[in-house]
Amino acid sequence: MSRDSDNLVEIRGLSFARGDRMIFDGIDLDLRRGKVTAIMGPSGTGKTTLLRLIGGQLRPLSGSIRVDGQEVPRLRRDQLFDLRKRMGMLFQSGALLTDLTVFDNVAFPLREHTRLGEALIRDLVLMKLEAVGLRGARDLMPSELSGGMARRVALARAIALDPMMIMYDEPFTGQDPMSMGVLVKLIRLLNDALGLTSVVVSHDVAETAGIADYIYLISGGKVVAQGTPEALDRERSPWVNQFMHGEPDGPVPFHYPAPDFADDLLGAG
Amino acid sequence: MDTLQNLGRWALGMFERLGRGHLFLLYVLMGTPGLLFRLRLVVQQVYSVGVLSLLIVTVSGLFVGMVLGLQGYNTLVDFGSEEALSVVVALSLVRELGPVVTALLFAGRAGSALTAEIGLMKATEQLAGMEMMAVDPLRRVVAPRFLAGFISMPLLAAIFSAVGVFGGWFVGVGLLGVDDGAFWSQMTAKVDFYEDIVNGVIKSAVFGFVATWIALFEGYDAVPTSEGVSRATTRTVVHTALAVLGLDFVLTALMFGGV
Ligand SMILES: Nc1ncnc2c1ncn2[C@@H]1O[C@H](COP(=O)(O)OP(=O)(O)OP(=O)(O)O)[C@@H](O)[C@H]1O
Numbered sequence: 437m438s439r440d441s442d443n444l445v446e447i448r449g450l451s452f453a454r455g456d457r458m459i460f461d462g463i464d465l466d467l468r469r470g471k472v473t474a475i476m477g478p479s480g481t482g483k484t485t486l487l488r489l490i491g492g493q494l495r496p497l498s499g500s501i502r503v504d505g506q507e508v509p510r511l512r513r514d515q516l517f518d519l520r521k522r523m524g525m526l527f528q529s530g531a532l533l534t535d536l537t538v539f540d541n542v543a544f545p546l547r548e549h550t551r552l553g554e555a556l557i558r559d560l561v562l563m564k565l566e567a568v569g570l571r572g573a574r575d576l577m578p579s580e581l582s583g584g585m586a587r588r589v590a591l592a593r594a595i596a597l598d599p600m601m602i603m604y605d606e607p608f609t610g611q612d613p614m615s616m617g618v619l620v621k622l623i624r625l626l627n628d629a630l631g632l633t634s635v636v637v638s639h640d641v642a643e644t645a646g647i648a649d650y651i652y653l654i655s656g657g658k659v660v661a662q663g664t665p666e667a668l669d670r671e672r673s674p675w676v677n678q679f680m681h682g683e684p685d686g687p688v689p690f691h692y693p694a695p696d697f698a699d700d701l702l703g704a705g
Numbered sequence: 706m707d708t709l710q711n712l713g714r715w716a717l718g719m720f721e722r723l724g725r726g727h728l729f730l731l732y733v734l735m736g737t738p739g740l741l742f743r744l745r746l747v748v749q750q751v752y753s754v755g756v757l758s759l760l761i762v763t764v765s766g767l768f769v770g771m772v773l774g775l776q777g778y779n780t781l782v783d784f785g786s787e788e789a790l791s792v793v794v795a796l797s798l799v800r801e802l803g804p805v806v807t808a809l810l811f812a813g814r815a816g817s818a819l820t821a822e823i824g825l826m827k828a829t830e831q832l833a834g835m836e837m838m839a840v841d842p843l844r845r846v847v848a849p850r851f852l853a854g855f856i857s858m859p860l861l862a863a864i865f866s867a868v869g870v871f872g873g874w875f876v877g878v879g880l881l882g883v884d885d886g887a888f889w890s891q892m893t894a895k896v897d898f899y900e901d902i903v904n905g906v907i908k909s910a911v912f913g914f915v916a917t918w919i920a921l922f923e924g925y926d927a928v929p930t931s932e933g934v935s936r937a938t939t940r941t942v943v944h945t946a947l948a949v950l951g952l953d954f955v956l957t958a959l960m961f962g963g964v
């Protein structure tokens with residue numbers, strides 16, 4: 437793998453641990469500019485953690501994380517903040533500000549980081565809300581939204597500053613088939629029309645494979661497979677086959693690391 | 706051996722937390738000058754921290770003043786000096802009870818609410834979300850609340866004392882028949898502006914600083930779960946009460962001497 441400027445994000449030899457548990461053990465990963473890259477893997481493998489590492493909220497144990505040529509773990513706080521203004525992140529939980537209305541939530545980054553007048557902010561916010569189909573919900577409080585709606589508002593907020601890159605943490609959970617379809621199209625559209633770089637973390641194999649240009653499968657702290665959706669679909673390795681086709685038996689671990697079940701039941705203690 | 710290890714771990718943990726608390730304060734203080742341009746944020750918080758505490762502070766001040774009136778009268782009347790009632794009531798309130806009781810009420814009413822609010826914002830990833838939007842939660846969320854608490858406490862204490870004097874007057878003059886003119890003239894003659902009032906205001910400002918700092922830090926440092934937030938809220942009230950009472954002794958010794 438070569439370092440070239442086609443990659444917005446380059447991760448090399450990244451290791452990260454929570455307590456004694458290695459979450460990542462030397463992974464390499466590239467996000468190409470202008471493409472939708474999907475990161476998939478069993479629950480609890482560290483997909484959210486990976487996004488937080490890219491966003492500079494966590495520091496790696498070792499390895500390098502370059503975003504747009506800048507080494508994220510080494511940035512000063514103000515440099516990191518400048519970089520983050522160009523990254524949107526959609527949190528798994530939405531992370532909307534609960535004391536602000538939907539409208540004010542989407543307007544929040546604009547008001548914090550720009551000197552635009554209220555009239556312009558209003559137009560921008562309504563445009564973003566229209567894109568996620570929630571223009572009519574602008575006066576609701578976050579507590580009055582369903583989980584899926586909250587995530588769509590969070591998406592509108594993430595694109596408010598027109599970032600160069602968006603990280604979506606599980607954008608599809610809690611969406612009905614229709615809004616799921618809209619979201620899938622929206623992610624693709626935003627990516628292509630605005631020239632964004634997108635990272636989608638998801639379990640939904642079919643939807644994700646439908647929009648991703650490139651997929652990484654991670655498990656047990658390693659990248660176990662990577663490739664275009666078509667290539668992965670043809671891939672014969674039992675791991676990939678099991679994960680991509682959702683079969684219950686195979687090498688993909690479903691359990692959090694634990695001692696042998698029989699030993700546990702018989703109570704070695 | 707285990708106890709020794711645990712003691713060591715506990716002490717290390719405590720000092721680490723103390724260090725975090727001071728760094729936190731430093732960052733928050735660095736964030737306050739920027740608020741000059743965003744006074745609206747502070748005003749909003751003065752409303753929820755200060756104005757919403759008004760009712761409990763006024764009602765408590767009234768009752769404390771009335772009790773002082775009763776107790777003071779019953780003691781003074783034995784010496785035939787019940788005209789001095791206003792002095793007893795006013796000095797107790799302005800020097801001690803105003804700042805101290807207000808700070809305790811403040812911890813229960815506003816401090817616990819601040820801790821819970823910040824702690825829940827942390828638990829629901831709102832603070833992390835802000836950081837990812839390149840907004841510093843210490844500046845945007847914590848600093849305005851800090852300033853609001855610091856401004857509100859002396860004002861609340863002043864209101865407490867004023868209402869308390871009125872309560873003492875009501876009991877002394879209204880119910881027990883102390884001379885109205887003597888009540889006010891004794892008070893204006895014996896209560897010194899610098900010695901009593903300014904010192905009382907300094908006390909309440911110090912208490913406001915400490916109470917708000919504790920409340921915000923406990924929230925910011927809370928374990929981000931519902932149990933963690935509930936523990937943090939309890940700690941806010943307990944630690945603020947202890948800090949206020951301890952500091953009160955130190956400040957009193959410094960201001961009014963004698964030690
Ligand atoms: N704050 C934390 N402290 C300690 N361990 C944590 C913390 N957050 C996450 N972990 C651990 O890190 C691992 C990775 O968590 P992460 O949230 O990144 O998983 P994920 O791949 O996003 O899972 P999911 O698909 O369920 O969202 C988990 O096994 C979890 O136990």
Ligand SMILES: [Mg+2]
Binds near residue numbers: 484605
């Ligand atoms: Mg996750």
